Amino acid sequence: MDYLKTLEAEAIFILRETAAQFKNPVLLFSGGKDSTVLIHLAQKAFYPLSTPFKVLHVDTGHNFDEALTFRDSLVAQNNLELIVRRVEDTVRKYNIEESIQKLPSRNALQALTLTDAIKELHIDACIGGGRRDEEKARAKERIFSIRDVDGKWLPYDQRPELWNVYNGKMNRGENMRVFPISNWTEMDIWHYIKQEQVEIASLYFAHNRKCLIYNDRLIALSEFVNVSDDDKIVTETVRYRTVGDMTCTAAVRSKANTIDEVIREIAVSNTTERGETRIDDQVSDAAMEDRKLKGYF
Amino acid sequence: MDLLRFTTAGSVDDGKSTLIGRLLHDTGNIKEDTALSVITDDKGLNLAYITDGLRLEREGGITIDIGYKYFHTDKRKFIISDAPGHFQYTKNLVTGASNVDVMTILIDAVNGITAQTKRHLLAAWFLKVPHVAIAVNKMDVVGYSEDGFNSIKTDMVNYCKTLGLPMPAFIPVSALKGDNVSIAGQNMPWYTGETLLGYLENVTPVAFMTDINEGVRFAIQYVMHEDDACYYYGKLISGAINNKVSLIDVKKSKNLQLKRIFVDMNEVQQANTGDNICLELGGDNIFKRGDVLTTVADDMIISNRLKVIICWLDETQGLDMNHKYLLRINGQEEYCMLHQLEWKKDSGDFKKIRGVSSLSVNEFGCAVIETEAVIAYDSYERIKETGRGVLIDIESNKTIAAFTIV
């Protein structure tokens, strides 16, 4: 059997399990390729009816315009129910003093907005597009991955998860994260996007952009970035390999305009997806593990 | 291109992480930034460092939980589940090995077969892993000696026979130097078999071993309604159906009228084993998650008793014969008690120990389970997905045991 069929079947099975085992699951959507593929899979999984999942966007306020435009058109086209919860509101609610940095990151705050939304909306499961090949800590995570009452992942006390028997039972206050595309690689996602002609945000293809050079990386100029006089600003033809916040996602120089060109480019690239584009994982070897312990998705 | 899933099992320090690092490295699957992040000492690239993803693992130098790695060659895509080597984490090994086509067991040529090797064989026996490969590692340390390799092989063949395991492939390797991992090398001319990678590229994955002539099993996962129509979502676990068959609810032996079949985003005439399908059924039949539909009456076992091989996974509490558990097979759930514990397996000589009253973590035994209401099942030998399941603790909601039906 073709591997994409195998991976697709696994994901559809997991999505159906999620619909069956939880009362109020939501699908976390960011505008990125992985969650876009998830929405595509969620449509397949429940055909001929429409997907039973609501879509939740935890909006950091540091979005690319293109990602928001894409989000709204996808939601409209597919008749999805979109819920947006804003980090801005969390900041106001708790009177949080945001530190002033060159590239202000709202990753930590995002976790707080998410846990608040979970409580407010009585969400019992969040479906996410996390993949095990992204990062070393993610490589260790179960498909049904429980969060304790504080929203924390307990990596040293994970439940056994045999075969395709996913246990969604939880105690009060616990919450489930579900990762249907755990076993997909970056390349699998691209081949699948190509095969299924999935529409993705325009950021993934080459375009001209004014960027700031920061640690040899290209950071899009925006109102969220604090530019100083000695910063080097360039205009380059770039594309994004991952889409996150404008302040912590780096662009890559590229002329790839089609999916085939993107695939060719990734195949010969000698860096990983996160290594090339994420500013936020650079801090330490255990950066992701630490953030997950604190309730990051 | 197809997909092969394999697990790597070995005792601590047998060289498992080095072997995985070597496979990824030799097949060009390690990107530069990853390589840079694993240069940890003056010895340069530490291949083992690539797989340990959690802080405690890196600090302690041991693998605690399953980690997944992905790579590909021109022939195939691979998913590795890297299993922990320490005895304490056998329960995690069972998780990682439950979906694989091949279990690769590493043996250190210097130390030979250990207690942990036998636990890995027991896991393979419990899960009925389709293929087992034994990589005898660190051959460089024993001067690439054929005799040492053969003596390990002879003993392992005997163990596999005792357990009724499929005959494994035996491959002498040096994970560190690379011999017989992806290229044969010059050091072991006496070995004429495949390299480990060659073996993994050529072995038949489970997906191609499914018996398409087995009985039809459609397990309902999820039900949706729209207007007057009822849609049943689930996996066609076994067999094939077309829109002319009449389906039977196995528990009620009632014939159902099948209206439409959907696969992917199409209405289809026929669906095959493994398809995630949606059925629209006519009439006023109401089914729920967990119900199983088939085509031939009496083809499945309907009973409130089942005999199982059980693997205990919880370290905080052992099996308690007076305790009520929640049993789950597919989407079927039923309260149950363990009625009788016939024996447990000695992890040293694989003999059955009788007269036992409990199982503790990482132990395997044979028990009779009695459920409160009847359930539908098959033997694991016949149809895997309707012949296996888990026990869930009612208070903690944790998965505390896994079983396969005899």
Ligand SMILES: Nc1nc2c(ncn2[C@@H]2O[C@H](COP(=O)(O)OP(=O)(O)O)[C@@H](O)[C@H]2O)c(=O)[nH]1
């Ligand atoms: N000489 C030699 N040493 C090896 C070989 N494979 C692994 N080692 C060493 O054995 C030690 C344990 O290896 P590691 O991969 O961490 O073992 P793990 O605990 O099974 O993951 C390390 O020092 C390795 O360099 C081999 O084939 N030959």
